[in-house]
Amino acid sequence: MNWKRIPKEKSIQPQSGNYKDWKPLIAEEGFHQCVYCSISESSFGGIRNFHVEHYKPKSLSCFSHLENDFTNLFYACPVCNSFKSDDWPCEPDPDLNTTCYPNPSIVDYSHIFTIEHTTGLINGVNVAAKYVLYKLYLNRPQLIINRREHILKMRYEELIQKTTLQVNELINSSDNDEKKILLREFFDAINNIHSVFLSKDETVPYTAEQIKK
Numbered sequence: 001m002n003w004k005r006i007p008k009e010k011s012i013q014p015q016s017g018n019y020k021d022w023k024p025l026i027a028e029e030g031f032h033q034c035v036y037c038s039i040s041e042s043s044f045g046g047i048r049n050f051h052v053e054h055y056k057p058k059s060l061s062c063f064s065h066l067e068n069d070f071t072n073l074f075y076a077c078p079v080c081n082s083f084k085s086d087d088w089p090c091e092p093d094p095d096l097n098t099t100c101y102p103n104p105s106i107v108d109y110s111h112i113f114t115i116e117h118t119t120g121l122i123n124g125v126n127v128a129a130k131y132v133l134y135k136l137y138l139n140r141p142q143l144i145i146n147r148r149e150h151i152l153k154m155r156y157e158e159l160i161q162k163t164t165l166q167v168n169e170l171i172n173s174s175d176n177d178e179k180k181i182l183l184r185e186f187f188d189a190i191n192n193i194h195s196v197f198l199s200k201d202e203t204v205p206y207t208a209e210q211i212k213k
Helices: 023-029 061-066 078-084 127-135 141-173 177-202
Strands: 051-054 073-076 113-115 122-124
Touching: 023 073, 051 078, 073 078, 122 127, 141 177
Parallel strands: none
Antiparallel strands: 051 073, 113 122
């Protein structure tokens, strides 16, 4: 899938406000997708439907001092955030062989999960990944469909690249003007579909400021 490590080493702690005010910053830093399941804003209704996730739960007294620590804040969909809630089994070990939540600023989650390309199901490669998979129900139906769509999109991109040259050759070699026009219209339509398809997961539905209008 499209998990990405969140580069907290580049984060700058805001000097005013609290974690609720920083949601747009956290969304941008988090690539506008859930840190745990990687579903994008565009597939889940935008920033209004996403949560600011406290990696180390603020509701636990030992972590209450981290409530507004920017390095402890991540962007998560409401489903993953609700499943995780205040769960914190233990600190992650370097080998991730305990039941824990790998720190998304240190671990790229794409390295701890494998995807079955025919089914869209994911599997964990270590104890921590298997725990996160189970606890956050990362094989829920919507995510499986989302992953299968992502796999098909990559396949679609491969086919587009392979056929582009061939279609152009057909257009240039044809002596029939009507066939040339038809091929060009078909090719343009495919490219338009392709560009829209590619932009779907990259388009932010709306900003936090626009919600307030």
